[in-house]
Amino acid sequence: MKENRVQVKGCFRKNLLLFLGIMVLFCFAGAVQAAQQPPDFSRFQEVEGSNGSILRDTHSGLEWQRCPYGQSWTGSGCSGAAWRGKWDDAVRITAPGGFRLPTVDELRTLHPYNIFSGGDFEWSSSSYPYLSGAAWGLESGVTAYGKSNKGRARLVRVRQ
Structure with missing residues (x-):
């Protein structure tokens, strides 16, 4: 009886390890596939009269400056040096x-x-x-950063 129980226990462990291994493989494959598929940018449209420098998110109604603060849109990319600074300075930035x-x-x-x-x-x-010394920011995801770090500013407005 004891031998039988040990055999069942060992079989269960092997099956559990196999199952977990397969799950990790599927998760990894899904992450790779998601990374290879380009994001759907169709929800972002250029605002008329902005020469492409402002994009409207049709889902949220927000309008985003295409380039970080300090840079300008050339029609094919951003040019100039992007402002980089601490959070206390960033919260004071506005634009017309x-x-x-x-x-x-x-x-x-x-x-x-x-x-x-x-x-x-x-x-x-x-x-x-x-944490009083931190603020939210976006890089590959929304994360808290120390307010003394230097980051960029991308400006937004509610749809005009």
Whole structure:
């Protein structure tokens, strides 16, 4: 009887390990496939009269400056040096037309699309509630960053 129980226990462990191995493989394969598929940018449309420098998110109604603060849109890319600074300075940045630093909830609407890729993380205007020296930002996901770190600013406004 004891021998039989040991055999069943060993069989269960082997099957459990096999099952977990297969699950890890499927998760990895799914992540690779998701990474290979380009994001759906069709929800972002150029705002008429902006020469492509402003994109409207048709799902949220938010309008985003295509280039980080300090750069300008050339028609095919961003040129110039992007501003990089601490959070205390970033929250004071505005631009004509009602542009301002986004809240963390507004910034979350960009993830996982991250159509504004490249370089450093981008600040939100929202402090991190669990640590006074941190604020929310977006890089590959929405994350808390120390307010003394230097990040970029991408400005947003509510649809005009």
